[in-house]
Amino acid sequence: MASTSVRAGMLSLVFLVLFLGIWEFGTQVIAPQQGELSEYELLMGGADQEARVPPPSEIIRHAVAELSDPFYDRGSNDKGIGTQLAYSIYRVLTGFLGAMAVALPLGFLIGMSPLMYKALNPYIQVLRPISPLAWMPLALFVIQDSEQSAIFVIFICSIWPMLLNTAFGVANVRQDWVNVARTHELSPIKTAVTVILPAAAPTILTGMRISIGIAWLVIVAAEMLVGGTGIGYYVWNEWNNLDLASVIFSILMIGVVGMLLDLALGKAQKLVEYKE
Amino acid sequence: MSKSFLEVDGLSKVYPDGQGGDLTVFEDIRFALQKGEFVCIIGHSGCGKSTILNVLAGLDESSSGNVVMNGKEVKGPGLERGVVFQNYSLLPWKTALNNIIFAVKARWPSWSKDKVREHSERYLKMVGLDHAMDRKPSQLSGGMRQRVSIARAFATQPELLLLDEPFGALDALTRGVIQDELVKIWEETRQTVFMITHDVDEAILLSDRIFLMSNGPNARIAESVRVNLPHPRSRATIFQNPAHQKIRHYLVDFLVNRSGSAQPDEDGTPKVIDPSDGDAVPQRVAAEPEAETETTAKAVNA
Numbered sequence: 001m002a003s004t005s006v007r008a009g010m011l012s013l014v015f016l017v018l019f020l021g022i023w024e025f026g027t028q029v030i031a032p033q034q035g036e037l038s039e040y041e042l043l044m045g046g047a048d049q050e051a052r053v054p055p056p057s058e059i060i061r062h063a064v065a066e067l068s069d070p071f072y073d074r075g076s077n078d079k080g081i082g083t084q085l086a087y088s089i090y091r092v093l094t095g096f097l098g099a100m101a102v103a104l105p106l107g108f109l110i111g112m113s114p115l116m117y118k119a120l121n122p123y124i125q126v127l128r129p130i131s132p133l134a135w136m137p138l139a140l141f142v143i144q145d146s147e148q149s150a151i152f153v154i155f156i157c158s159i160w161p162m163l164l165n166t167a168f169g170v171a172n173v174r175q176d177w178v179n180v181a182r183t184h185e186l187s188p189i190k191t192a193v194t195v196i197l198p199a200a201a202p203t204i205l206t207g208m209r210i211s212i213g214i215a216w217l218v219i220v221a222a223e224m225l226v227g228g229t230g231i232g233y234y235v236w237n238e239w240n241n242l243d244l245a246s247v248i249f250s251i252l253m254i255g256v257v258g259m260l261l262d263l264a265l266g267k268a269q270k271l272v273e274y275k276e
Numbered sequence: 277m278s279k280s281f282l283e284v285d286g287l288s289k290v291y292p293d294g295q296g297g298d299l300t301v302f303e304d305i306r307f308a309l310q311k312g313e314f315v316c317i318i319g320h321s322g323c324g325k326s327t328i329l330n331v332l333a334g335l336d337e338s339s340s341g342n343v344v345m346n347g348k349e350v351k352g353p354g355l356e357r358g359v360v361f362q363n364y365s366l367l368p369w370k371t372a373l374n375n376i377i378f379a380v381k382a383r384w385p386s387w388s389k390d391k392v393r394e395h396s397e398r399y400l401k402m403v404g405l406d407h408a409m410d411r412k413p414s415q416l417s418g419g420m421r422q423r424v425s426i427a428r429a430f431a432t433q434p435e436l437l438l439l440d441e442p443f444g445a446l447d448a449l450t451r452g453v454i455q456d457e458l459v460k461i462w463e464e465t466r467q468t469v470f471m472i473t474h475d476v477d478e479a480i481l482l483s484d485r486i487f488l489m490s491n492g493p494n495a496r497i498a499e500s501v502r503v504n505l506p507h508p509r510s511r512a513t514i515f516q517n518p519a520h521q522k523i524r525h526y527l528v529d530f531l532v533n534r535s536g537s538a539q540p541d542e543d544g545t546p547k548v549i550d551p552s553d554g555d556a557v558p559q560r561v562a563a564e565p566e567a568e569t570e571t572t573a574k575a576v577n578a
Contacts, residue, residue: 176365179335182353184382184432194378198369274369275414 020056027055054245062245063252077237079229081250085257087229091147091222092215092261095154099211103159104204107166108192111200117167124163132157132218136225146226153222158211165207169200201272209265216258231257280308281468282332282436286544287341289327301327302495305341306544307487309436314462314469316479317497318527319489320535325472329440332470333359345436355383358434362441364421366413372424373409376400376431383432399431400424402464403457419450423457430461439471443478455481456511463508476527480520481509487546488530490538498538500546501526504553519552526551 002010054062070082110117132153139149173196181191223232231254238246287305290298302324309315319325330336332343334353343350345357366375376396384392400406403423413421422442429437443451455478462469462482473479479486480503488499504519514520526549530538540546 176361176363177367179353179359179361180365180367182335183333183355183357183359184379185353185355186382195367198367201369272369274412276368 023053024055024057027053052244054248059245059248063249066246066249076228079234081231081234081253084229084231084234084250085253088219088223088231089257091151091230092154092212092219095151096158096212096215098151098155099159099162100208103162103207104166107163107204108170108196110163110167111170112192112196117171124160128160128164133221133225136222140226146228150219150222150226150230154215154219157218158215161210161214162204162207165210166200166204169203169207170196172203173199198272198274202269202274205265205269205272209262209269212261212265213258216254216261220254281311281313281346282309282470283344284308284328284332285341285344287328287331287338287343289324289331289336290339300494301492302489304544305497306540307497307500307546309468309470311468312466313485314467314471314483315485315487316471316473316483317487317489318473318476318479318531319495320491320531323489323492323495325489326440329359329438329470329472332436333357333438335359355432356435358429358432358437360422360425360429360437360439360442362444364413364418364425366421366424366428368413371410371412372405372416372420373397373400375413375424376428379428379432396431399427402430402461403427417450419446419454422446422454426454426458426461430465430467433465433467435468437467437469439469441472441474444474451475451478452511458482459509459511476524476531479503479527480505480523481511481514486527488527488535488538491536496538496540497546498535498540499530500548502548502550502552504550522551 066081070080071086072078072080073083106120110120135153135156136149139152140146143149143152177195177199178191181195186194219230220232220235223230224236227233227236231250235247235250235254238244238250284305284307288303289301291301293299301322305328317325317328327336327338331338332350334350334357350357366372367378370378373393373396376399377392380387380392380396387395397406397409400409403426405420405423405427408416408420413424416424422445426442429439443454446454459482469482471482483503486501486503487497488501490496490498501523503523505514505517505523
């Protein structure tokens with residue numbers, strides 16, 4: 001008997017083949033019944049009876065073509081998938097790093113000081129449930145730049161999980177370890193860096209992982225709104241072109257990149273994990 | 277008792293009892309330690325031993341009284357007082373060696389990397405763990421973890437070493453082995469040690485004096501029992517000394533029969549007892565009326 005992972009892999013493959021098979025046969029073009037089309041019918045799009053979901057074979061052909069030249073640039077409405085993804089990743093990372101720069105120190109402060117926690121908690125509770133896209137009009141008005149506004153939306157949506165997890169992790173560092181720092185006369189800064197940070201790091205990384213996931217969800221919607229570049233804009237643009245093969249292909253790419261971002265954070269999490 | 281190394285004067289700890297009143301865990305704790313002494317403190321749970329140790333460490337504050345070490349009042353934790361906690365308190369993301377390096381670096385910030393490492397390795401060798409240097413605490417047994425913790429405390433060469441029931445969580449065999457190691461290290465370093473224990477044999481093996489606490493609330497350090505046994509001691513042979521039997525009887529009798537009522541001398545200092553001296557001890561093994569026990573204790577003292 002093969003190991004579970006081998007068997008699971010085989011089963012996954014079976015599911016994929018089944019799914020693609022049903023899709024392929026379900027979207028076959030039915031040949032037109034009558035022979036000649038009138039000019040009127042041709043004009044009305046009768047040749048291709050209706051806009052249809054393209055079969056997987058077509059999408060794979062399209063994917064190969066796109067991925068073999070991912071960074072082409074033929075004007076503002078025709079850029080390669082790699083370029084579009086790069087724009088989105090750049091925005092997500094910029095917003096995410098900005099959020100980190102605010103959330104980590106603030107989380108430390110809130111986690112170490114019950115007073116600050118109580119004072120800031122009401123604001124956090126009100127701001128946290130706001131859909132990040134709700135900030136968009138205000139951001140556009142204040143910042144007056146669509147690119148920066150998209151980054152701001154990413155910033156605002158990734159700040160909360162990081163902030164709360166950092167505060168929680170810092171507040172729950174074992175008192176014993178803090179006592180070790182105290183008996184060794186470490187300064188508050190040194191205590192924060194050498195004891196509290198490594199002790200809270202796994203919790204903080206969990207927050208960062210949730211944040212990057214949310215940021216990647218939000219960037220697609222944000223780019224549909226602001227337009228110009230990015231994978232979200234690309235999906236919407238291809239929809240307007242009625243190029244469904246491109247739409248489905250880019251949906252898949254969004255999934256793949258999201259998975260890679262999560263994997264990267266997962267690896268980082270492994271690095272800071274410790275067993276008690 | 278003016279020029280002692282460590283002087284504890286009138287220490288007490290009061291907590292709110294949750295019903296609007298106050299609960300005095302211990303009060304008017306007075307004692308002094310000399311440089312190079314190994315002193316154990318024994319008492320039933322709830323008498324506040326750990327709190328006293330934490331006050332000495334500077335991790336907790338007493339409600340009244342003060343602690344003076346080397347003529348300076350103890351306020352807050354400091355490197356001149358090392359602490360070994362019952363639950364080891366090693367930093368789990370650091371290896372055994374790095375846990376010690378962490379402490380040594382804090383103690384001597386100006387030392388070079390090589391010197392810090394060499395010093396730390398020496399103390400890890402002292403507890404027989406040079407083979408496990410690069411292992412994380414989670415990969416060490418309880419006994420090995422406590423050894424690292426002890427090595428960390430000794431490596432910083434504090435003037436006073438505070439041990440809070442360091443062997444409480446270990447099985448009897450492991451405990452014996454580490455006790456032997458502690459005896460060995462102490463013979464080499466002659467550190468001043470203040471240690472909490474529940475184990476009468478452990479206290480006799482290790483200490484020069486044993487403080488006996490009465491039960492809480494309002495616990496006191498009632499007696500200071502001298503352990504008149506020659507150094508170096510060994511777990512295997514210490515039982516053969518007749519004084520050992522007398523001391524052991526005395527301690528067990530105190531814990532079983534007298535810890536509820538025992539009181540220190542009128543000036544608040546613990547009564548000084550030397551059970552190895554004279555034959556008053558066996559009489560006390562049988563439960564006697566308390567008043568008489570008190571007088572006998574005083575007679576021994578005199």
